[in-house]
Amino acid sequence: MAKFFAVTIVVIAIASALPILLHTWEPPADISTHGHLIDEQMSETMVEAGIAFLAAQLLLGFFIWRFSNRPKTEKIRNFPGGARGLVAAAVVIVGLEVMALGVFGTKAWADIYFTPASANALPIQAQAGQFAFYFRYPGPDGTFGPIHPDQINESTENFFGLDTTHDADSKDDIVTAELAVPVNREIHLLMHSKDVGHSFFVRELRIQQDFVPGLDLSVHFTPTKIGRYEILCTQLCGLGHYNMKAYLEVKSQEDFDAWLKQQAALQ
Amino acid sequence: MHDMSGQAVHHHSPPTGFLRKYVFSVDHKVIGEQYYALALVAVYIGLVLSWIMRIHLAWPNYAIPGVRFLSKTGAPGGLLTPEYYLQLMTMHGTIMVFFVLTTAPFAGFGNYFLPIQVGAEDMPFPHINMMSFWVTFVAFLVAVAAFFVPQGPPLSGWTAYAPLSALGQAAGPGEGTGQVLWAVSIAIFCVGQLLGSLNFISTTLDMRCRGMSLMRLPLSAWSWFITSCIGLTAFAVLMPACILLILDHVAGTSFFVPSNLVVNDQLQPHSGGSTLLWQHLFWFFGHPEVYIAIVPGMGVVSHVLITNMRRPLLSHRVVIYSMLALAFLSYMVYGHHMFVSGMNPYSSIAFSFPTLAITVPATIIVLIWIGSLYGSRLRINTASLFALGFISMFVSGGVSGFFLAQPSIDIMLHATYFVVGHFHLVMAVAALFGIFAGTYFWFPKVTGRMMNEAWGRIHFWFTFVGAYCIFMPFHYLGMAGNIRRYQAFVDDFMGPLMPVHKFITIAALITGAAQLLFLFNLFYSRFRGKPAPANPWEGTSLEWSIPSPPPFDNFGGKIPVVYHDPYQYGVEGAANDFVMQDSPEVINSVNDEK
Numbered sequence: 001m002a003k004f005f006a007v008t009i010v011v012i013a014i015a016s017a018l019p020i021l022l023h024t025w026e027p028p029a030d031i032s033t034h035g036h037l038i039d040e041q042m043s044e045t046m047v048e049a050g051i052a053f054l055a056a057q058l059l060l061g062f063f064i065w066r067f068s069n070r071p072k073t074e075k076i077r078n079f080p081g082g083a084r085g086l087v088a089a090a091v092v093i094v095g096l097e098v099m100a101l102g103v104f105g106t107k108a109w110a111d112i113y114f115t116p117a118s119a120n121a122l123p124i125q126a127q128a129g130q131f132a133f134y135f136r137y138p139g140p141d142g143t144f145g146p147i148h149p150d151q152i153n154e155s156t157e158n159f160f161g162l163d164t165t166h167d168a169d170s171k172d173d174i175v176t177a178e179l180a181v182p183v184n185r186e187i188h189l190l191m192h193s194k195d196v197g198h199s200f201f202v203r204e205l206r207i208q209q210d211f212v213p214g215l216d217l218s219v220h221f222t223p224t225k226i227g228r229y230e231i232l233c234t235q236l237c238g239l240g241h242y243n244m245k246a247y248l249e250v251k252s253q254e255d256f257d258a259w260l261k262q263q264a265a266l267q
Numbered sequence: 268m269h270d271m272s273g274q275a276v277h278h279h280s281p282p283t284g285f286l287r288k289y290v291f292s293v294d295h296k297v298i299g300e301q302y303y304a305l306a307l308v309a310v311y312i313g314l315v316l317s318w319i320m321r322i323h324l325a326w327p328n329y330a331i332p333g334v335r336f337l338s339k340t341g342a343p344g345g346l347l348t349p350e351y352y353l354q355l356m357t358m359h360g361t362i363m364v365f366f367v368l369t370t371a372p373f374a375g376f377g378n379y380f381l382p383i384q385v386g387a388e389d390m391p392f393p394h395i396n397m398m399s400f401w402v403t404f405v406a407f408l409v410a411v412a413a414f415f416v417p418q419g420p421p422l423s424g425w426t427a428y429a430p431l432s433a434l435g436q437a438a439g440p441g442e443g444t445g446q447v448l449w450a451v452s453i454a455i456f457c458v459g460q461l462l463g464s465l466n467f468i469s470t471t472l473d474m475r476c477r478g479m480s481l482m483r484l485p486l487s488a489w490s491w492f493i494t495s496c497i498g499l500t501a502f503a504v505l506m507p508a509c510i511l512l513i514l515d516h517v518a519g520t521s522f523f524v525p526s527n528l529v530v531n532d533q534l535q536p537h538s539g540g541s542t543l544l545w546q547h548l549f550w551f552f553g554h555p556e557v558y559i560a561i562v563p564g565m566g567v568v569s570h571v572l573i574t575n576m577r578r579p580l581l582s583h584r585v586v587i588y589s590m591l592a593l594a595f596l597s598y599m600v601y602g603h604h605m606f607v608s609g610m611n612p613y614s615s616i617a618f619s620f621p622t623l624a625i626t627v628p629a630t631i632i633v634l635i636w637i638g639s640l641y642g643s644r645l646r647i648n649t650a651s652l653f654a655l656g657f658i659s660m661f662v663s664g665g666v667s668g669f670f671l672a673q674p675s676i677d678i679m680l681h682a683t684y685f686v687v688g689h690f691h692l693v694m695a696v697a698a699l700f701g702i703f704a705g706t707y708f709w710f711p712k713v714t715g716r717m718m719n720e721a722w723g724r725i726h727f728w729f730t731f732v733g734a735y736c737i738f739m740p741f742h743y744l745g746m747a748g749n750i751r752r753y754q755a756f757v758d759d760f761m762g763p764l765m766p767v768h769k770f771i772t773i774a775a776l777i778t779g780a781a782q783l784l785f786l787f788n789l790f791y792s793r794f795r796g797k798p799a800p801a802n803p804w805e806g807t808s809l810e811w812s813i814p815s816p817p818p819f820d821n822f823g824g825k826i827p828v829v830y831h832d833p834y835q836y837g838v839e840g841a842a843n844d845f846v847m848q849d850s851p852e853v854i855n856s857v858n859d860e861k
Contacts, residue, residue: 077642083582214525
């Protein structure tokens with residue numbers, strides 16, 4: 001029984017590692033300028049976690065195989081180096097390794113969150129509500145009109161509560177249900193929730209950020225590949241949470257300009 | 268510390284009536300069994316809920332037999348509505364975390380064995396102890412009552428993030444009465460745990476018998492003591508948070524709801540609250556809760572493993588200090604649940620490093636366990652198999668923490684099935700393995716009968732292999748970007764992952780079914796099991812120095828005196844290969860830590 005258990009542990013450990021080694025399930029390719037930092041950090045962490053996982057499981061399996069059901073005549077022995085050696089190994093090998101991971105990982109985080117969006121980044125407002133995303137472009141004046149929560153009305157499609165009669169800045173604002181952006185241009189996404197918590201997640205962009213009611217948050221990113229990508233809500237927001245999605249359309253600058261013009265005409 | 272080596276006077280006399288003996292008992296052992304029984308009922312409810320969710324995820328068009336009786340509107344014709352899926356998910360998490368993972372390993376085993384292991388007749392405040400259980404029981408009834416109110420239980424998850432949880436009926440089904448019941452239940456539960464923690468702490472500090480220095484406490488006793496210290500602080504924060512949430516519902520306050528929210532085109536009448544405040548308060552409890560669930564498992568597993576290895580751990584002290592370090596650090600890491608919440612990004616870094624640092628004491632404990640296996644005389648039985656399985660599960664769930672501790676990687680893994688796999692392995696499955704190890708190990712002490720070993724081993728194999736088949740693929744799904752808390756996968760990239768979900772569901776059904784064998788074994792052995800020898804595992808701690816089941820006052824009116832540290836195994840020159848803690852036998856041991 002003990003030896004069978006030991007073998008089972010080893011088989012499970014190797015079987016668990018195989019899909020990782022074979023890259024069976026992986027996120028789609030990165031389409032952002034910062035995403036490679038996250039991917040590299042993920043790979044390095046995978047190597048360290050993988051070594052720790054396999055080493056611990058194999059050692060556990062081996063010791064169960066080797067030291068189970070020994071007769072009383074065999075003496076109890078101590079692990080070479082004793083507790084002191086193991087504590088040193090935990091502190092020096094594991095402790096330093098994970099701390100190093102933390103230090104290097106900070107770079108990817110800082111790239112997104114510690115640096116402000118550049119001055120020429122394209123500002124787009126994203127609004128999340130049960131259970132849809134809407135996006136707003138500031139129009140030719142480059143300024144977003146103010147939001148009047150009391151005027152938000154889905155039935156009249158006034159998703160942002162804009163008062164185009166009285167607010168000059170709102171008149172040229174363009175509201176859309178999909179997020180179209182020009183390729184290789186930095187986007188400054190201004191995030192606003194109208195009701196409960198939501199999230200903005202695009203796997204290919206390596207961006208995930210919550211919408212927090214009462215807080216105006218923002219993220220910035222530069223998409224590098226033309227295409228259509230899913231935007232998902234990842235923060236539990238109610239019964240329609242599973243179906244709350246929109247699309248990110250990364251277009252060439254020309255296509256984007258034409259699209260924006262078309263959308264402006266539809267307002 | 269008790270300084271009584273002679274006759275002790277028990278501070279309450281044995282009850283005679285049925286109600287005082289079995290229902291409103293002040294005996295810590297009965298209370299421990301009541302907690303365990305409550306957890307047993309709760310865990311099978313939680314299990315069935317998980318089965319329903321798993322079947323729905325894998326085969327959304329399959330009418331699940333019997334489910335329509337649970338809710339006519341939530342599961343018409345046996346098919347779950349989107350909201351009812353979330354409502355069952357909320358109740359699964361709530362029942363499992365609070366009424367199983369907190370209740371069984373800490374309050375159940377702790378109540379039963381802490382006073383015995385420290386050499387006391389009972390806890391210092393038996394009536395408060397009785398109250399702690401009945402308060403917890405009421406909390407459970409209130410939580411379950413949410414199933415039976417119009418619109419059912421809340422759908423906001425066991426984390427109950429505001430403002431979804433605070434806006435009332437407008438936010439969604441179950442967010443009215445159901446959510447209030449949830450908050451009332453958890454607030455009451457906190458009261459029960461606070462009362463219990465006070466008793467545990469005072470039992471450990473004040474009720475130890477002569478010779479029982481702190482370092483002579485078994486590791487299980489240490490783990491309950493440390494857990495009660497965590498609980499005292501963590502539940503003291505969650506309880507007021509729940510009260511504020513209730514006030515937001517019933518008193519028109521806005522603690523967690525900011526101004527200008529519009530739900531269904533209606534401007535909400537709230538102003539000035541903070542949604543992040545709820546997250547801070549909740550996770551200040553929530554992360555220590557992980558250790559409330561797992562530290563007792565560490566203690567129980569150490570205790571079971573040492574007895575079956577026939578040797579003490581390489582260092583008793585280092586494991587205690589590491590568990591204390593885990594408890595201390597657990598308060599400094601909670602922000603890693605909030606990396607993408609909009610919290611100041613510098614805070615994320617500040618929370619990331621303690622989270623990475625907590626790996627060190629956890630690794631030390633694992634290495635001490637594995638290193639202590641070296642050169643041991645390991646006995647294989649169901650209890651030791653579950654203890655060894657605990658180590659394997661704890662390692663597997665622990666290494667995925669390397670990823671989630673880093674804010675940059677969390678961008679990709681947050682709210683995915685990777686997180687679900689991580690916490691289920693490290694907190695839920697590992698803790699359950701600790702509960703199983705403790706159950707198979709102490710069953711003869713509690714009942715005077717042995718559990719069926721063959722059935723126990725079958726139960727172990729299905730559970731060990733099954734748990735890996737369920738929870739390891741969750742990590743792969745998460746890496747591929749599969750979002751959690753979705754009742755269906757309508758998205759382009761999640762569709763291809765459905766075969767993995769089907770595999771997980773089949774594994775969950777089989778593994779869950781194996782738990783019925785455990786239940787049968789538990790009841791069958793209680794009445795028909797082989798009579799247990801006085802000390803079936805040849806243990807050394809005080810619980811094995813008294814009859815099974817223990818008498819009302821534990822030690823037959825005579826408080827023991829302790830002469831040795833708790834784990835005198837492999838003792839050269841001793842009559843057996845072990846020496847009991849209360850044996851005055853003079854031995855030459857390098858392990859004796861005063």
